[in-house]
Amino acid sequence: MREESWHTGLMCKLRHGLGLEQHRRKRTVVSSCCHDDDQLTLLLKTYPNNRIRTTKYTLLSFIPRNLFEQLHRVANIYFIFLAALNFVPVVEAFEPEVALIPIILVLLVTALKDFWEDLRRFRSDREVNRLKCRVYCRYADLARERSC
Numbered sequence: 280m281r282e283e284s285w286h287t288g289l290m291c292k293l294r295h296g297l298g299l300e301q302h303r304r305k306r307t308v309v310s311s312c313c314h315d316d317d318q319l320t321l322l323l324k325t326y327p328n329n330r331i332r333t334t335k336y337t338l339l340s341f342i343p344r345n346l347f348e349q350l351h352r353v354a355n356i357y358f359i360f361l362a363a364l365n366f367v368p369v370v371e372a373f374e375p376e377v378a379l380i381p382i383i384l385v386l387l388v389t390a391l392k393d394f395w396e397d398l399r400r401f402r403s404d405r406e407v408n409r410l411k412c413r414v415y416c417r418y419a420d421l422a423r424e425r426s427c
Contacts, residue, residue, distance in 0.1 A: 330408050334400045336393075343391050358382040 336344055347357050358381060365372050365378040372378075 331404050333404055334397050336397050341397075342390075345350065345393055346386070349386055349389055349392075355382065355385065358385070 284288060350359075361381050362375070362378040365375040
């Protein structure tokens with residue numbers, strides 16, 4: 280069964296324009312700590328680092344992105360619609376400002392919950408990124424301890 284799934288995957292790649300040469304091409308992995316080649320050093324600096332980042336927000340993107348996510352919930356859109364409808368004098372059921380209180384409260388509590396969860400993720404990521412790891416070098420018989 281494994282051979283069939285491998286064959287099916289290869290046939291799918293060939294059918295969608297990926298050639299056999301591209302499929303057989305091997306990946307080269309180079310350690311960034313043990314080389315003297317300046318071109319390789321510059322090339323390795325263009326790649327991202329190994330830091331783990333599981334947070335959803337940054338300081339600048341928290342409010343817009345959180346509001347965007349909350350406005351994708353049908354219940355929130357419904358209550359905003361009802362609050363906006365209360366500002367129309369013909370349909371007004373009670374004071375328009377009072378109609379805004381529940382939806383603002385729900386949006387605020389949800390934003391605080393998302394902020395707290397993201398803060399916990401940030402602290403966890405920082406803790407993992409500060410752990411020491413051992414980096415081996417094949418050219419020199421040594422291993423360096425460093426944080427990621």
